[in-house]
Amino acid sequence: MAEYVSCEWIENGMDFDVGVYGSNIMECCYVSCPGGGNIMLKRDFDGSAIDWEEFWKLKNHYRNIQKSGQTVKECTDCVFLRKDNWEEGNHIKSIIFDHFTKCNCDCVYCYTHDDKHKYNTLKSYNVLPIIKDMVERGIFIPGGQIGFGGGEPTMLDEFEDLINYLLDNGFDNISIPTSAIKYSPVIEKGVAMGAVNVQNSIDSGRRETFAMIKGIDAYDTVIENMRRYSSKKAENYNVISKYIICPGYNDMKREADLWLETCEKIGIKMLMLSVENIWLKAHRHEGNKRIVDLIRYILEKGQSMFPYCEGENHVMQLLSGVEKDNQ
Ligand code: SF4
Numbered sequence: 043m044a045e046y047v048s049c050e051w052i053e054n055g056m057d058f059d060v061g062v063y064g065s066n067i068m069e070c071c072y073v074s075c076p077g078g079g080n081i082m083l084k085r086d087f088d089g090s091a092i093d094w095e096e097f098w099k100l101k102n103h104y105r106n107i108q109k110s111g112q113t114v115k116e117c118t119d120c121v122f123l124r125k126d127n128w129e130e131g132n133h134i135k136s137i138i139f140d141h142f143t144k145c146n147c148d149c150v151y152c153y154t155h156d157d158k159h160k161y162n163t164l165k166s167y168n169v170l171p172i173i174k175d176m177v178e179r180g181i182f183i184p185g186g187q188i189g190f191g192g193g194e195p196t197m198l199d200e201f202e203d204l205i206n207y208l209l210d211n212g213f214d215n216i217s218i219p220t221s222a223i224k225y226s227p228v229i230e231k232g233v234a235m236g237a238v239n240v241q242n243s244i245d246s247g248r249r250e251t252f253a254m255i256k257g258i259d260a261y262d263t264v265i266e267n268m269r270r271y272s273s274k275k276a277e278n279y280n281v282i283s284k285y286i287i288c289p290g291y292n293d294m295k296r297e298a299d300l301w302l303e304t305c306e307k308i309g310i311k312m313l314m315l316s317v318e319n320i321w322l323k324a325h326r327h328e329g330n331k332r333i334v335d336l337i338r339y340i341l342e343k344g345q346s347m348f349p350y351c352e353g354e355n356h357v358m359q360l361l362s363g364v365e366k367d368n369q
């Protein structure tokens with residue numbers, strides 16, 4: 043162990059990314075880092091065997107920069123940097139599967155919205171053989187976080203087998219964002235074990251609004267599937283419903299009220315509030331009184347109804363920025 047400033051992705055993480063930047067293995071998926079992020083570990087990756095010697099040589103190059111007290115240029119001012127006691131040894135503990143290759147939704151705020159066909163036909167590969175190889179070699183070990191960052195995970199051909207394999211091998215911190223249009227038995231199993239967190243961004247309280255934002259008439263299916271996941275949940279409230287405020291689509295109190303009421307009816311205990319990113323970037327500093335009031339209204343009402351109802355970091359930053367401006 044050695045104490046220095048670093049992050050779990052530099053130390054023990056990797057991101058299998060297929061999407062706008064091609065098919066690559068990256069250090070992490072945090073593209074909003076002020077330093078630029080997007081640190082490449084293997085370019086043009088096609089799923090074939092990884093040369094681990096080469097992989098660790100590059101990864102340790104970045105680790106050593108942090109160990110020396112400097113900061114990797116691309117990580118400058120990253121919110122994930124922290125001083126900690128980092129373990130020696132070449133292990134991967136955290137993995138993101140960022141396969142933007144298939145989705146059964148067409149959210150207006152998703153970057154795949156501009157060319158859905160292109161993303162839904164991107165060439166991909168199966169990660170399960172690589173994961174099995176990593177586990178068998180003792181390279182990939184439990185202890186970190188596993189997540190999905192793009193597309194609809196349940197649409198991947200290997201999804202059920204992949205999650206079953208991870209659960210069978212002791213990985214118990216798996217986050218799965220899903221459109222919840224397709225029901226997944228392995229999500230149900232992982233939720234019941236308390237090893238899977240499932241999040242669905244429904245962004246609406248009505249069928250019509252859902253269809254307008256998501257480009258598909260599937261509100262009732264999503265509600266039913268979330269109700270089923272929720273009925274299996276372990277003690278730790280690991281079924282999450284999210285509402286991304288998209289100004290012009292769902293920025294009405296009545297819509298948000300219906301979302302809260304529906305969540306209560308189907309047994310969801312954990313709620314997240316967010317604001318659509320492009321709108322937020324344009325209004326980051328001055329805010330927008332109506333949206334800020336709506337955020338406050340939803341959080342206050344949600345917190346009175348549920349054990350957990352919070353805004354994502356950038357929502358809280360927006361509120362605190364507005365509060366500072368008013369002082
Ligand atoms: S410090 Fe930030 S940008 Fe750098 S690897 Fe970690 S999460 Fe990614």
Ligand code: SF4
Pocket residue numbers: 145146147148149151152153154192193194220221
């Ligand atoms: S469900 Fe996710 S990946 Fe699919 S369109 Fe919506 S935001 Fe994009």
